Amino acid sequence: MMKKAIFLFIGLSLLIASCRKEQAFSRFNTNLLLPLMHAELGMDQLLGDSVFIPDPDGSLRLVSSYDLYRGKINDLFVIPDTQRVNTLSLKTLRLADQSKVQVVPLFMIYPDAAALHGQTATIPAQSITGLSPIPVDASAFFKEATLNSGTMEIAITNGYPVEITTLIFQLKNVVDGSIIQTDTFTNILPGASQVKIIDVAGKKLYAQMEATPVLIETAASNGPVLIDQFAFTTIIFSVKDLKPQTAIARFPAQSVINTEETVVYYFGKAQLKKIKVKAGRVSFNIVSTIEEEMEVNYGIPHAMRNGQPFAETFTVPAAPPGGSSTFSINYDISGYEIDLRGKDPTIRDTVNSFYNILDVTIDSSGIERNISLEDSIYMYVGLLDMEPEYAEGYFGGETFFVGPETIDIDIFGGVSGGLGFDNLNFNLVLENGIGAEGRATIHQLTSRNTKKGSTVALSGSGINGPHLLAPATYPPLMPSVKLINLNESNSNIKPFIEHLPDKLDYNISIETNPNGNTSNFKDFLTDGSEVVAKLEVDMPVSVKVDAITMTDTFDFDMTSIKNGVNIIEGSLNIVSDNGFPFEVQLQIYMLDGNGMIIDSLVGPANNLIMAANADANNRVISPLRSVLTARVDRARMPAFRNTRKFLVKAVIDTPKTNTNYWKIYSDYTFKVSLTGDFIYDQNF
Known part of the structure; x- marks a missing residue:
């Protein structure tokens, strides 16, 4: 900054003096006159943090x-972490279709068949x-099952040489003796079959059951027939389409949950059609009470990367008996482009709609x-830590507030005094990196000088608004730029700047889409989109200076000088060749280790560096x-030996005899050299 640069020669002189004395004093033992330092400073050193550009005539502009x-x-558009909690009960649960065969030989219903085996005889009618x-x-089917639906099928094939006229049977559970079904078959001719289908909905079945023939009646044979005591009637018990409410069984692999859903996400007022994801993850946290491993298949059909939709499969461990299992997994979703127009945009084109598919298989x-339809899966599915690379849709009428905030401005390096500028020219620049119209309103722009306690609020036609911002274009991303020029004719920029502020207070609001959905859902953002508000300075360095005061301190330690204790007295000669139209009154004070002034080197008398x-x-x-x-x-x-710092104070003025503005040119320089004249103890 200005103060650092103007006094750079003082600090360098003292430091270089220390270094040079270490090398030279051993060769001299009395009065020494030494060249210690030489420096040449231009305007870029005097205001080191600013940029100076020469105009064609060589005069400088401050930029x-x-x-x-x-x-x-991420400041303008945030995709909120969204996590859905799905409590999923088993919608379907089935047992395998299976069959069991039992036979009833002839000798069980006609005991004489054993004695007549192989002979021809007439079989009389039987009632047993x-x-x-x-x-x-x-x-083989189950240990026990309470059924929501299903059938038990009993098929009887008559293998006897006589007609079965009546067969009444009863099916019951052995465990508790409960009767499952009582039914009657009639008029089954030799070699013929008859089937009864029992609806077992609402019934509880155990693995061990009994089928009791309550009554078997057969007709007499039509004359003599060949007697085969081992001829049998076949009873086939089959279970089909058993869907239990609960069961202890060997369950076959099966899909127990299959859902397709469209989830609507909230993005504030934004109505999005698509997002390309820069970073993010799909998170699953699952709690299951199902005592069997499950395979979970999850897909987002309209999330594409490299031509492939997002689809993942993972296994959830079985729950312990009477307990639950937990499982968590995350999948990176970066690089996916997600269509947010719903399940089938060609039929119903919507917004913010996230279509996904879930299939759970045992x-x-x-x-x-032991599994029942009361078993459930608590599935927490989330889109977390999402950052868009690109987003498209209609962003609505959001308003972003930039401030109220305060920034430091260091154009003047914290100097005090009076400084006048000729032809001040500032630009308030608003850059819109969003592909949507905007409107900016400047509610406050105030400069403050905290040393003086002065405040100037910027006003005038140049600052009035609101200011319409055109949308950015893409590809490539090209922000729109709105320049609000502030000069002496359209604002109070002169007093705003000339009281030498060190703080700037601002409060700006930016509204998106002030005229509604003019883009027809083609608003966009990219990861390079920015909204920028900045203040640009571009003015000639043409100034009047009135007692600008600057101070700075520099470290000093005489003990670092070799044989410094032998110095009796001396002086420092500051020789300057001033090429600037500024005169400088220079004062240098010695400070102790506590920062207190203990003496002065250059006082207020005879301290003028001429312009x-x-x-x-x-010129x-x-x-x-x-x-x-x-x-x-x-x-x-x-006091010199106890000095730990030097306080340098400079008061700068343009000539009092000329009240014009002074242009500063690129060839202006300030040359300074320092010589030391020291007297050492003769015994050294």
Whole structure:
């Protein structure tokens, strides 16, 4: 900054003096006059943090820029973390279709068949009761099951040489003796079959059942027939389409949950058609009470990357008996382009609609498991940490507030005094990196000088608004730029700047789509989109300076000088060739380790560095040399030895005899050299 640059020669002189003395003092033992430092400073050193550009005539322009606000896409458009909690009960659960075969040989209903086996005889009509139950072992199907629906099929094929006129049977559970069904077959001719279908909905079946022939009646044979005691009637028990409410069984592999849903996401007022994801993840957290491993297939058909939709498969471990299992997994979704127009945009084109598919399949382990339709899966599915690379749709009428905020401005390096500028010219620049119309309103732009306590609010026709911002274009991304020029004719920019502010307070609002959906859902954002508000300075360095005061401090430690304790007295000679139209009154103070002033090297008398010689057009024609001497006599040496810092104070003025503005040219320089004149103890 200005103060650092103008006093750079002072700080360098003291530091270089220290280094040079280390090398030279051992060769001299009395009065020494040493060249210690030489420097040449231009305007770029005097205001080191600013940019100076020469005009064709060689005069300089000051160019600088200060960001008021620079909002990236994450500041402007946030995809909120969205997590859905789905409580999914088993919608379907089925048992495998299976069959069991039982036979009833002839000798069981016609005991004489054993004695007549192989002979021809007439079989009389039979009416038999009290037959032993026929075991029906369904353990291959299930251990127990309470059924929502299903059928048990009993097929009887008559293998006897006589007609079965009546067969009444009863099917019951062995465990609790509960009767499942009682039914009657009639008039089954030899070699013929008859089928009864039992609806078992609402019934509870156990693996061990009994089919008891309550009554079997057969007709007499039509004359003699060949007797085969082992001829049998076949009873086939089949279970089909069993869908239990609950069961302990060896469940076959099956899909138990299959859903397609369209989830509507909330993006504030934005109505999005698509998003390309820069970063993000699909998160699954699952709690299951199902005592069997499950395979989960999850897909987002309209999320595409490299031509392939998002689809993932993972396995959820079986729950322990009476307990639950938990499972978590995340999938990177970066690079996917997600169509948010719903399941079938060609039929119903909507917005913010996220179509996804979930299929849950039970894996068959062949082990008996206790599973019911009351078992459930708690599935937390989330889109988390989403950052868009590109988003398209209609962003609505959102309003972004830039401020109220305060920034530091260091054009003047915190100097005090009076500084006047000729032909001030500033631009308030608004850059719109969003592919949507905008409207900016400047509610406040105030400069403050915290040292003076002065405040100037910017006003005038140049600042009035609101200001319409055109949309950016893409591809490639080209922000629109709105320049709001602020000059002395359309604003109070002169007092706004000339009280030398060090703070800037601002409050700006930017509204998107003030005229509605003019893009027809073609608003866009990219990861490079920014909304920028900045203040640009571009003005000639043409100034009047009135007692501009600058101060700075520099470290100093005499103990670092070799044999410094032998110095009796001395002086520093500051020789300047000033090529600027500024005169400088220079004061240098010695500070102790606590920062307290203990003495001065250069006081308020005889401390003037003269301004350069100028012509009638205020153009410097030649530098002017000034010599200042900082004397350290024997009485001041103790204070000099205790000095830890130097406080340098400079008061700068343009010539009092000329009240015009002074242009500064690129060939203006300030040359300074420092010599040291020291007297050492003769014994050194």
